[in-house]
Amino acid sequence: METIAILTGGDSAEKSISLKSAENVLKHLDKNKYSGYIVNLNDNKYSCEGIKLELSDFSFKINNRKIKFDKIFIALHGPPAENGLIQNYFDKINIPYTSCNANISAITFNKFKCNKKLNEYGFKTAKSLLIISENEIDLKNNINLPCFVKPNQCGSSYGITKVKNIDEFKNAINLAKRYDSEIMIEESINGIEVSCGVFKDKKQIISLPVTEIISHNDFFDYEAKYLGESDEITPARLPDKIYLEVQNITRNIYSKMKLSGFCRVDYIIQNSIPHVIEINTIPGLSENSIIPQQLRYANISLKDFFSLCLININ
Numbered sequence: 001m002e003t004i005a006i007l008t009g010g011d012s013a014e015k016s017i018s019l020k021s022a023e024n025v026l027k028h029l030d031k032n033k034y035s036g037y038i039v040n041l042n043d044n045k046y047s048c049e050g051i052k053l054e055l056s057d058f059s060f061k062i063n064n065r066k067i068k069f070d071k072i073f074i075a076l077h078g079p080p081a082e083n084g085l086i087q088n089y090f091d092k093i094n095i096p097y098t099s100c101n102a103n104i105s106a107i108t109f110n111k112f113k114c115n116k117k118l119n120e121y122g123f124k125t126a127k128s129l130l131i132i133s134e135n136e137i138d139l140k141n142n143i144n145l146p147c148f149v150k151p152n153q154c155g156s157s158y159g160i161t162k163v164k165n166i167d168e169f170k171n172a173i174n175l176a177k178r179y180d181s182e183i184m185i186e187e188s189i190n191g192i193e194v195s196c197g198v199f200k201d202k203k204q205i206i207s208l209p210v211t212e213i214i215s216h217n218d219f220f221d222y223e224a225k226y227l228g229e230s231d232e233i234t235p236a237r238l239p240d241k242i243y244l245e246v247q248n249i250t251r252n253i254y255s256k257m258k259l260s261g262f263c264r265v266d267y268i269i270q271n272s273i274p275h276v277i278e279i280n281t282i283p284g285l286s287e288n289s290i291i292p293q294q295l296r297y298a299n300i301s302l303k304d305f306f307s308l309c310l311i312n313i314n
Helices: 016-027 087-092 102-109 111-120 166-176 220-225 239-258 290-297 303-312
Strands: 002-009 035-041 045-048 059-062 065-067 071-075 128-131 147-151 161-163 181-187 192-201 202-213 230-233 260-268 273-280
Touching: 002 016, 016 035, 016 303, 045 059, 045 220, 071 220, 071 303, 102 111, 102 230, 111 128, 111 181, 111 230, 111 273, 147 166, 147 230, 192 239, 192 303, 202 239, 202 290, 239 260, 290 303
Parallel strands: 002 035, 002 071
Antiparallel strands: 035 045, 059 065, 128 181, 147 161, 147 181, 192 202, 192 260, 202 230, 260 273
8 A cells, every 4th residue: 555645735825725725635445445645735845644754755753753754746736836836845755646747746846947848839818018017018019908917827817807998007017926926917818708617547547537627707716616606617619620629729738848748728719719728737536527527527526546656656
């Protein structure tokens, strides 16, 4: 039986979501194969059951028994996992983990760099530009209104504003700067929003069923994602050709971007063309998250899926 650390916590705005994901992973972990422990990362300190971990080998002692981990199931959303800051540490102490490595994570978490890389591979994205302050804004030859102002490196739709006129930029940038010093301005694409999970089973890249997202708000913001202010329909109500194209693009992105573990790619389909909005390398895993919804439709249990994730670690 393997001993698994389910890593959660962190100090980002996504901490509460991470805790829910970790609890669900522990709940559905195959108890015949794995012994799971939730490990919290707070203030750069790892702890399990209130006991601080030894950093030299990521272990801890309980009842005079030393617990060492065979693998790490990363359920920590946002920094310092989703941006790749902690993966080098796990590589150094030779403990495999269920996510992309440090280099790939750093690229995918940086929205602007990720868009550029996707464009290089021929994938469609929304037009975007990177700014440091509102004084740099010049939309005349770049992006039309309405557009989105968002932190360049932050997840769960924190700090995002849909800007409809030039007077709204200052407040939008001030909000985004609460989460990151770099701000991305991105064109607003009108169309059908969908999301597709993807993972690798041995040598085969598998796309999950596609989910259609209908936000009750102006866009798929935090409230829409986590507070029930959206309808998420699996499978998405798309023509077969576009549905299969989304799944195919998702597999190609996984391959071209050298992703690993399980990921989720979000799109807006405009004029029958899927535009990539975001690559999420550590997607949410609460019962109501999109990946579990897609797994249910695919008749894959969370127990089997989590086992696959751990078996297929690179």
